[in-house]
Amino acid sequence: MDRQFFIRVIACVALFITASLQAASLETIVIDRGGVNQIKIGVVPMKMDPSLATMVDPSDIVSNDLRFSGQFAPISRDNMLSMPSSPAEIIARDWRILGAEYVVIGSAMREPTGQVSVTFHLYDVPGQKQVMMQKVSGRADQWRDIAHRVSDLVYEKITGVRGAFSTRIAYVLVQNAGTSRARYAIELSDMDGERPRTVYSSTEPLMSVSWSPDGRRLAYVSFETQRPSIVIQDVRTLARERIASFSGINSAPQFSPDGRQLAMVLSRDGNPEIYLMNLADRTLRRLTRNPAIDTEPAWAPDGRRLIFTSDRGGKPQIYGLELATNLEERLTFHGDYNARARMLDDGNLVFVHRSAGIFHIAWQDMRRDRVVVLTRTNLDESPSVAPNGAMLMYATQARGKGVLGVVSIDGSVKYELPSSSGDVREPAWSPFLDPLSGR
């Protein structure tokens, strides 16, 4: 326990020298490496075209991505016995000695078209054969997208699960929190915290960011009118539209899996209830009728069911609601505070769980009725699951500041993503994106 909690290593210093130059980038701090069943992989520095000498070596990004997943233990560059860049140069013995199961090698080129490309080879050490070779290209400003795409391909080839390294996170960044100079921003960055940019900022609070399933729009709550209202904003054009500003609370927006409806919480009829808004004609359907607090709706992956938080039993617990029948069912029974749940593709839940006064992120196995606490910090909230279900991001406190925590879904690997420029909160992991083809 202590070991897991206190081993703190600054990950991949070389890579983050560049990151630290940008004040707003999220840094990475490794809390716990896990260590069991990690796949040893050598990601060899790539042969770079001289015109690309100023760019980050893609192998740094790939290596960091794979480490971030928790399923890989990339071999330190200092320990490599040889640094091949073409398959003919691979000496299998050099990698067997290090215990490597796989080796990634490659080269970066500038194309005659002006585009840049990375050609990589994935080599199976015990099998002594190349298992993958691919060229990934894009514009020079898509350098990191190219590297993340290589990570996705390598990850999927080895694990059989789609990689989620080309995804982004949206989050709320607060500067001077708790003072009269507080400034709130909706930020968007790569999944690893790099390339942050501000989507919207305000002197009034912003909260509850969520993604449309096509990754093109964000919905969030803004107090810009001195009251909470729901705004939808286009990620590319930055065009904004306020779509719910009824009397009382307008909050907790969540796009349906088909993107046509927005679940939300409105208190216009007296107390917080769950509603669905049809985004085509803005009509509302009220789903709950209860004098208690009903809030924090989230969709089941099939779009036929919602889960939400309600204190109708006296304390906040998670309930399910079948849209076809409006039948409601309580889903959590362990502990006196379970809230803000998200449903995984397998039907299991992650949510905020209070035990002995401490707030953690917990995972509930619905079939076995088992609750596993995934985090060990305090004031943990806002869990958001990667689209491939392998990792989970959440908000927590570290050294008196709001930071993002990252944990593998089995709880074994933990990272923190703090920001030097303020408190980070409410991460929302994007759906799968394909930035190289413009998504």
Next chain:
Amino acid sequence: MFKERLTSLIAITLVGLVLTGCAGKKTPPPAPSEDNTSTQTTAPAEAAALADFGADGQPIDPRTGGPLNRTFYFDYDRSDVNPSDIAVLEIHAQLLNRNTGKSVVIEGHCDERGTREYNLALGERRANAIKSFLTAAGVAASQIESVSYGEERPENPGHDESAWSRNRRAIVTYR
């Protein structure tokens, strides 16, 4: 017009009586004007407003002459009005009943523990608890707007009980 004035006069007299009762002091009821003849010619509501509110538009405590308390604190996870706040809330009700042209915004706030959306709802419950008290005391609902900020605007940004107890609050602001 005349009916309104009459109502205001009655209200002022009643409030005056109630105030002295509440405060348990033997001071004479606050006179809206120095002599009775001018009371009938100048608008009594205006005269009362001058006495009731400070330069910032916020109410004066008739018991002290200083600003009237506008922040009310709550226990953890609770939204019921603290009994010790009732005397001050009654003065707010009297002020609003007497100055029907005035309205208030009640902000509800929470400490950082618990989820943000649940706290937004809890903050609304706190604001509404104050609102219910005022409407039960005769204040028109149209004079009151409640808004919850959940845990988004703490008074104290700390992470301990002393900060949290300051952040679980409702604030009444006149406009």
